[in-house]
Amino acid sequence: MNMSAESQGLVLNISAVERETGLSKDVLRMWERRYGFPKPGRDGNGERQYTTTDIGKLRAIKRLMDVGLRPGKIIGLPLADLNTMADARTAMRPDRVAPDVEHDVLRMLRTHDAPALQHLLANLMMRQGLQRFVLDTIAPLNRAIGDAWMRGDLQIFEEHLYTEQLQVALRAAINAFPRQPGAPRVLLTTFPSEQHGIGLLMVEAMMVPEGAHCVSLGPQTPIEDIRRASLAHKAHIVALSFSAAFPLRQAIDGLATLRRQLPPGVTLWAGGEMTRRVRKTMPGIVLIPDLASTINALRSWRSHWVPQPA
Amino acid sequence: MNMSAESQGLVLNISAVERETGLSKDVLRMWERRYGFPKPGRDGNGERQYTTTDIGKLRAIKRLMDVGLRPGKIIGLPLADLNTMADARTAMRPDRVAPDVEHDVLRMLRTHDAPALQHLLANLMMRQGLQRFVLDTIAPLNRAIGDAWMRGDLQIFEEHLYTEQLQVALRAAINAFPRQPGAPRVLLTTFPSEQHGIGLLMVEAMMVPEGAHCVSLGPQTPIEDIRRASLAHKAHIVALSFSAAFPLRQAIDGLATLRRQLPPGVTLWAGGEMTRRVRKTMPGIVLIPDLASTINALRSWRSHWVPQPA
DNA sequence: GTGCAACGTTTGTCTAGGACAAATACCATG
DNA sequence: CATGGTATTTGTCCTAGACAAACGTTGCAC
Numbered sequence: 001m002n003m004s005a006e007s008q009g010l011v012l013n014i015s016a017v018e019r020e021t022g023l024s025k026d027v028l029r030m031w032e033r034r035y036g037f038p039k040p041g042r043d044g045n046g047e048r049q050y051t052t053t054d055i056g057k058l059r060a061i062k063r064l065m066d067v068g069l070r071p072g073k074i075i076g077l078p079l080a081d082l083n084t085m086a087d088a089r090t091a092m093r094p095d096r097v098a099p100d101v102e103h104d105v106l107r108m109l110r111t112h113d114a115p116a117l118q119h120l121l122a123n124l125m126m127r128q129g130l131q132r133f134v135l136d137t138i139a140p141l142n143r144a145i146g147d148a149w150m151r152g153d154l155q156i157f158e159e160h161l162y163t164e165q166l167q168v169a170l171r172a173a174i175n176a177f178p179r180q181p182g183a184p185r186v187l188l189t190t191f192p193s194e195q196h197g198i199g200l201l202m203v204e205a206m207m208v209p210e211g212a213h214c215v216s217l218g219p220q221t222p223i224e225d226i227r228r229a230s231l232a233h234k235a236h237i238v239a240l241s242f243s244a245a246f247p248l249r250q251a252i253d254g255l256a257t258l259r260r261q262l263p264p265g266v267t268l269w270a271g272g273e274m275t276r277r278v279r280k281t282m283p284g285i286v287l288i289p290d291l292a293s294t295i296n297a298l299r300s301w302r303s304h305w306v307p308q309p310a
Numbered sequence: 311m312n313m314s315a316e317s318q319g320l321v322l323n324i325s326a327v328e329r330e331t332g333l334s335k336d337v338l339r340m341w342e343r344r345y346g347f348p349k350p351g352r353d354g355n356g357e358r359q360y361t362t363t364d365i366g367k368l369r370a371i372k373r374l375m376d377v378g379l380r381p382g383k384i385i386g387l388p389l390a391d392l393n394t395m396a397d398a399r400t401a402m403r404p405d406r407v408a409p410d411v412e413h414d415v416l417r418m419l420r421t422h423d424a425p426a427l428q429h430l431l432a433n434l435m436m437r438q439g440l441q442r443f444v445l446d447t448i449a450p451l452n453r454a455i456g457d458a459w460m461r462g463d464l465q466i467f468e469e470h471l472y473t474e475q476l477q478v479a480l481r482a483a484i485n486a487f488p489r490q491p492g493a494p495r496v497l498l499t500t501f502p503s504e505q506h507g508i509g510l511l512m513v514e515a516m517m518v519p520e521g522a523h524c525v526s527l528g529p530q531t532p533i534e535d536i537r538r539a540s541l542a543h544k545a546h547i548v549a550l551s552f553s554a555a556f557p558l559r560q561a562i563d564g565l566a567t568l569r570r571q572l573p574p575g576v577t578l579w580a581g582g583e584m585t586r587r588v589r590k591t592m593p594g595i596v597l598i599p600d601l602a603s604t605i606n607a608l609r610s611w612r613s614h615w616v617p618q619p620a
Numbered sequence: 621g622t623g624c625a626a627c628g629t630t631t632g633t634c635t636a637g638g639a640c641a642a643a644t645a646c647c648a649t650g
Numbered sequence: 651c652a653t654g655g656t657a658t659t660t661g662t663c664c665t666a667g668a669c670a671a672a673c674g675t676t677g678c679a680c
Contacts, residue, residue, distance in 0.1 A: 014663075025663085026633060033666085034631085045640070047663060070673080072630060112527045115485060157530050168478055175425065217422045220467050247672060280623080324634075335634085336662060343637080344660085355669070357634060380644080382659060559643065590652085 011041075011049040020156065021058045035075045056152055060086065063150040067244045068277060086150065090143060097140035105141060106148055109158045114165055121169040130173050134205045135292055138166065142198070163198055170201045177208045184301065187235040189217035189226060190242070191254050199241040199272055206294045223254060227261045237267045237301060239288075244273035252280065259284045267301055321351075321359040330466065331368045345385045366462055370396065373460040376555045378587060396460065400453060407450035415451060416458055419468045424475055431479040440483050444515045445602055448476065452508070473508055480511045487518045494611065497545040499527035499536060500552070501564050509551040509582055516604045533564060537571045547577045547611060549598075554583035562590065569594045577611055 014025050023031075028048075032039060038058060040048040060082040064074055067089065074082060090096075101124070108117040125133045145162050148154045186207060188200045197219035204214045215233050217226070230238050238258070242251055251274060259268055264284075271288035278287060288297055324335050338358075342349060348368060350358040370392040374384055377399060384392060400406075411434070418427040435443045455472050458464045496517060498510045507529035514524045525543050527536070540548050548568070552561055561584060569578055569592075580588075581598035588597060598607050 024632085027631090029664090030632070045663085047640095070630070114481075114526070114528075118485075157528060161528055164474075164477070167474070168481065171424075171478065175428075216424070218424075218467060218471055249672060334662085337660090339635085339637095340661070355634085357669095380659075557643065 010052050011043075012052075012055065014048050014050070017050045017055065017058070020055055021062055022156075023058060023062060031071065031075065035072070037075055052152075057082065059150045059152065063146060065245060066146075067273070086147065090147065093140070093143070095136065095140045097137060097144055101137065102141065102144045105145070105162070106153065109145075109154060109162055112158070112161065114161065117162070117165045118168060121165065122172075125169060125173055130205050130209055131295075133173075134170075134202050138170075138202060139291060166198065167201060170205050174201075174204055174208050174214075179213055180211050181213070183211045183213045184236040184298070184305075185213045185215065185233055186237045186239055187215050187217065187226070187230050187233055188239050188241070189221040189229075190219040190240060191246075191251070192220045192222055193250065194219055194242060194246060196241070196243040199243065202291060203239060203241060203271060203294055206291055207298060210295060210298050212298060223258050223261065226258060230262060230266060235266060236305070237269060238262060239269040239271060242270065242272035242274035244277075246272070246274045248274070248277055252278070252282065255282060255285050269297065320362050321353075322362075322365065324358050324360070327360045327365065327368070330365055331372055333368060333372060341381065341385065345382070347385055362462075367392065369460045369462065373456065376456075376553075377583070378554055396457065400457065403450075403453070405446065405450045407447060407454055411447065412451065412454045415455070415472070416463065419455075419464060419472055422468070422471065424471065427472070427475045428478065431475065432482075435479060435483055440515050440519055441605075443483075444480075444512050448480075448512060449601060476508065477511060480515050484511075484514055484518050484524075489523055490521050491523070493521045493523045494546040494608070494615075495523045495525065495543055496547045496549055497525050497527065497536070497540050497543055498549050498551070499531040499539075500529040500550060501556075501561070502530045502532055503560065504529055504552060504556060506551070506553040509553065512601060513549060513551060513581060513604055516601055517608060520605060520608050522608060533568050533571065536568060540572060540576060545576060546615070547579060548572060549579040549581060552580065552582035552584035554587075556582070556584045558584070558587055562588070562592065565592060565595050579607065 012020065014028055017023070017028060018025050028038070031037060032048075038050060038054040040050040040054060043049050057079045060079060061071060061074060064082060064085060065071060069085075074085070077085075101120075104120060105117065108114075108120065124137050128136060145154065145159060149156070149159050188204060190197065190200065200216050200219065204216055207214055215229075215235070217229055221229070226238065229235075240255070240258075251270070255268065255270055259282075262268060267286065268284060269286045269288055270278075270282075271291075271294070275287045275289050286297060288294055322330065324338055327333070327338060328335050338348070341347060342358075348360060348364040350360040350364060353359050367389045370389060371381060371384055374392060374395060375381060379395075384395070387395075411430075414430060415427065418424075418430065434447055438446060455464065455469060459466070459469050498514055500507065500510065510526055510529065514526055517524055525539075525545070527539055531539070536548065539545075550565070550568075561580070565578065565580055572578060574594075577596065578594060579596045579598055581601075581604070585597045585599050596607060598604055
């Protein structure tokens with residue numbers, strides 16, 4: 001009778017879990033059938049009642065999947081092991097954001113203090129310069145925010161608030177650079193099934209100080225539209241961004257198709273976490289494994305490019 | 311054999327329709343069972359294949375539902391009738407955005423030209439002033455964008471682009487006003503099941519020029535958190551925003567609960583399209599049926615309010 | 621070793637109809 | 651006119667089976 005209730009006695013229905021974890025109802029039911037986790041209790045009406053403990057483990061799994069691991073390999077592991085794996089991944093990366101900055105940002109997000117966050121971001125940007133700001137502060141901060149969400153330290157809409165404020169800050173900084181007409185014109189976008197658009201803005205922030213003229217189409221542009229836009233803008237480079245979990249085959253097929261559709265003189269770049277999983281060599285496609293490489297790739301392009309006769 | 315293929319021969323699976331219309335897969339299947347619409351063809355594997363014509367009608371139905379109509383009443387009507395109803399609604403409203411502004415904004419969205427849109431919005435705002443900008447330009451523009459989406463003139467992510475740019479413009483304008491310490495403190499948010507947050511920003515834009523000190527929690531704040539935040543910020547007014555389709559009973563119950571939890575000295579406002587559907591009188595709750603009323607409500611509050619002894 | 625095709629395995633999404641509760645509309649009563 | 655009860659509408663959840671896309675691995679050719 002007085003068995004210890006789940007911490008705080010909170011139960012969530014399957015919709016709430018879908019919202020909290022980003023895993024579809026179908027997937028949640030399927031995992032229960034196949035792997036036996038999560039195995040929620042049922043209410044009087046036979047409907048699933050998930051616990052906050054379930055949410056924690058599901059989030060950890062989701063986060064590891066987002067960096068390429070497969071659910072079957074990790075779903076049986078205890079939460080502690082999952083956290084160990086996630087920690088190992090973050091420890092692997094040399095770039096860590098200053099602890100006090102991370103702490104401040106999390107506090108502002110939890111109190112929904114958008115103006116303060118905006119002020120902090122602007123301040124850091126002015127101090128570091130746009131490129132270092134993106135590389136040294138934003139990239140690791142993104143990971144820190146993701147980890148905080150996994151631990152349940154942030155609500156999903158608090159993560160959205162972060163993304164939104166970051167976009168405001170980056171856009172303002174990018175717009176502050178004057179457009180140089182003679183510079184290489186770069187078309188930025190993602191394939192239709194790619195959700196994450198923040199990477200585009202970060203790439204743009206890396207390139208604009210180098211004197212590139214960026215045209216961002218936003219995320220999710222159909223291949224045919226990419227082709228048309230590249231012609232319309234007379235782009236020299238078409239750059240696509242892929243998040244870590246993007247289906248490899250779909251990316252390779254899409255890139256090959258796009259490569260065939262683009263004029264040979266147009267350079268095609270593929271960047272983002274996904275590109276580290278690529279083993280094949282793809283003729284006519286330049287892989288950009290991390291943000292810092294963007295600058296080298298641009299300089300390399302400049303040294304090889306021969307102005308085309310109109 | 312050579313029967314006319316659907317216009318452009320495009321077919322969409324149920325996931326694509328969910329994404330394009332915002333109607334869940336369950337709802338799409340249920341409507342097919344109950345009302346016989348939409349009745350998609352099937353591919354070799356028995357999976358539903360919707361046509362672009364289906365999408366058009368589904369969007370029209372969704373849009374009319376979002377203003378309070380029920381699906382059973384309208385799902386049998388031909389598309390022309392649905393459009394007539396939608397047009398009648400827009401014609402009813404006296405506020406229409408200037409046709410050339412609407413045209414320009416749609417063009418910029420279709421070409422994904424965020425900087426141009428930003429420039430246009432900033433320009434209009436400077437010319438009209440913040441309050442008139444919100445009332446005369448943004449409110450009708452929002453409806454125009456929604457209608458364009460219904461007609462299929464805009465992709466879903468182009469609508470998102472609009473929302474995003476609008477937020478940038480409004481936030482910048484709001485931040486430009488100095489914070490007056492002695493003014494009434496207004497806490498702005500929505501209930502957890504309410505998705506639409508842009509209304510909050512518009513309310514804030516209406517109030518800040520009146521000298522109010524607004525604290526926006528963003529959308530989806532649990533009732534208990536609203537209570538705590540109102541105490542923490544010593545709010546004089548707590549203002550909630552509800553979109554047109556918000557479940558009436560849930561709003562009334564939630565408002566009654568919140569009213570009981572808040573100190574009697576704190577004024578409780580309920581605004582947004584939904585409030586026009588309210589018939590009951592709710593003691594201790596002020597209904598704000600439209601944006602323009604915000605200013606009157608604020609002046610009324612000022613004239614009635616007696617400073618509380620600390 | 622490197623590149624590539626063919627295979628088995630893993631994984632997500634789709635299908636069907638049944639059931640029920642939340643939300644609403646309608647109607648009667650104070 | 652306001653409140654409360656009843657009928658109807660409507661969305662979400664349930665089970666369990668099926669299949670294709672994505673993945674990793676193996677074997678073969680260079």
